[in-house]
């Protein structure tokens with residue numbers, strides 16, 4: 001067969017040209033549509049409900065969120081309820097009325113906040129449970145730390161320093177699911193030693209609203225009831241540890257009795273350096289806040305936020321992202337808290 005290659009080449013090229021014409025035109029039209037959609041897109045509006053600013057960490061969560069929102073041109077609407085479930089409910093209703101695209105909530109009351117989640121869902125708004133888990137309802141995503149592990153770290157640290165003796169065991173606010181997880185983790189270490197008879201738990205109490213004055217009063221009572229013979233105190237966070245250490249100081253025992261903590265607050269870091277608080281647990285709120293906002297953006301855009309585990313909330317296994325807590329004592333305080341820029345050296349060493 002006599003094949004005319006140049007002619008065939010021209011024919012093939014022409015065919016390819018005509019086949020591609022409509023594809024090219026469609027692509028151009030698509031690009032235009034995307035540009036138009038972007039130009040018309042309203043700024044993403046993210047609602048945030050925080051429970052308090054009484055513990056320094058929540059101030060830092062709020063700061064990071066505001067900075068991130070500003071940098072990324074997000075319309076962030078933040079409400080803070082000051083340990084009041086009813087107020088948090090109405091603040092969230094308010095946020096929903098403002099047309100938020102997604103809600104991030106750290107509940108004051110884990111159980112009653114279910115109503116907030118249900119209301120958001122009725123309006124087609126997804127909810128991220130932030131740091132604290134909302135119980136008994138369908139939560140879209142939980143972003144927190146491994147809170148059981150926080151308690152394990154506290155329990156191990158305390159029992160290493162005081163393997164025997166009289167213990168005061170304080171839990172956080174009973175309305176906060178985290179408090180139960182921290183205590184569960186700590187007791188997984190302490191209870192076997194108590195069962196063996198090495199440790200005697202002379203007081204076991206929750207601290208309403210995580211209030212340092214409540215913690216102080218409880219420790220004062222336990223000291224009186226036990227002739228000041230206390231060998232270790234499980235304080236659930238730094239703020240309550242502050243109250244505990246005040247009570248110990250009044251009895252001349254500050255620095256002599258191991259006390260735990262959590263949050264890496266400036267004042268706690270000062271106490272760790274001074275030796276009146278044995279340890280704290282660092283939960284990087286900068287990372288937590290950024291992770292939550294990034295996940296929120298993905299969810300609003302219909303993308304997968306990338307959960308890596310699940311935590312049960314009595315109703316379902318909630319898809320979760322859990323960050324890692326780190327023990328801090330005077331040996332690694334500079335490396336973990338100061339070198340990472342979380343705390344300033346001039347604030348810690350005063």
Ligand code: BGC
Nearest residue numbers: 055057132176178210237263
């Ligand atoms: C948080 C702690 C905080 C406590 C009191 C908990 O839910 O995880 O970091 O210290 O609430 O605000």
